[in-house]
Amino acid sequence: MKLKFSLISRRQFLNTLFGGWVVAFLSGSFYALLKFAFPTLGKEPDFVVLNAKDFLDIPFNSVKPFAWGGKLGFIFKRPDNKTVALKGVCTHMECNIAYKPEDKKFYCPCHKGWFDMDGKVLEGPPPKPLEFFELTQEGEKLIVAKKGIKVELPKA
């Protein structure tokens, strides 16, 4: 069937075609740029393996730092001789925390947050307690893992 009048003019058709092409081209380019500019995100490790010798004979009431991925972790020998592992990062604004042996507390200097030995918030703005890890020893190796993660090391 031939229409008497065209629903759109030739000009409109061409403008839409070219306009659509320009939009498609620009958004494709922009998307590619964004994809490039955004980093591929890594994630926090599920576990790390440390050398037991370096960490188990630290004095009571002290901490020793280790690298939990890109973040700070602490092996903490409590005054009651229990050894635990925790993430040394404040839950407020992600500053690294420090252990104050004289007060037996963890302290974040950025916004004056205080945590007790179990990671509970005592004072200041942190919204959540500190994150603790599971600590297991297998011979020479000390395995620090997120709570609830089962780690099986390959037998050497």
Add this chain to the structure above:
Amino acid sequence: MSCQRLKNWIEDRYDLDGLRGFAKHKLIPVHRYEVLYYTGGLAMFLFIIQFITGMVLSFYYIPYFEQAHKSIIEIVTKLNMGWFFRSLHHWGAQLSIGVLFIHVFSTLLLKSYRKPRELLWITGFILLGISIFFGLSGYFLLWDERAFAAVRVATGGAGNLPVIGGFIKSFLRGGIDVTGDTLTRFYAFHVSVLPILTLILMGIHIALVQYHGMSVPISEEKNVRKHVPFFPNVLYKDFIIWLVALGVVVTLSILMPPEIGKKADTLAAPPENIKPEWYFLFLFQTLKLFPGDLMGLNGEMIAIVLISLGILFFFLIPFFDRRSARGEKSPVFTWIGIIYTAYFIVMTIIGFLT
């Protein structure tokens, strides 16, 4: 080629009379608050100092996390006048941001943002945001303990925004954590992305000022008795102010060169009594006001959302203030302006003293 021939050569090709006419007719109104007109030009002058000193510093700075800190120490200790140019860049930045705050708050209080100058306000606001980001990214390039903690807090804070927070945070950091990748990224922001945006926006901002002419506060509209020509009266005054500013920057640079802290260690706690740069103190103090837990909700997120809303309102103020857009007095917005200004000043002072 003699001067006359050069002049003829140019005049054959370009319409200089048009420019002369524009220069002749650029008039500046005289009234009680005219001194505030000079803050914009002063900010521009300080930006020029930043561009020049920044260019020469980038000849020597190494934007790689293992060498960045050392390269700054070498600039300061081994290069001819290196200490001086780093110091100039530091103090130029402090003064630029100080002058920008005076510029923006005086615009706010005199309501120069009102119709038809809304776009001037918008471009100026974005320029202020860019300048603060300039400050943060430039500060991070030191790669010392304080800079490291500051960037963790600032990017982490942005991460608390609902929905888009995580996106912004990882974009700024170049990963999930603040690492060497963040340094490279901040260097790119500092020396390429932000300067180009600044030049474009500053061009638009200044062109808009030429287009609209100077704004006269509503209360002074009847009191303007005369106008003085920009060329040469006001320009000469501009030069005087710039010269004084240059003197201040140089004096501060020589007498109080900036420090550099210990090299950043991703596994060390930040130093005691750490504080951000002074223009973040009002945010820092605001964050301290909020407890970690507010009626079962995350206090930090509430704080960040409230701060963002406050800033958004500030940004859109020309569109809320309908009365001054009609040229009427608008006391409510005068009070809002005073509250914003007072909040900024008081919180900055409290942050400074505690």
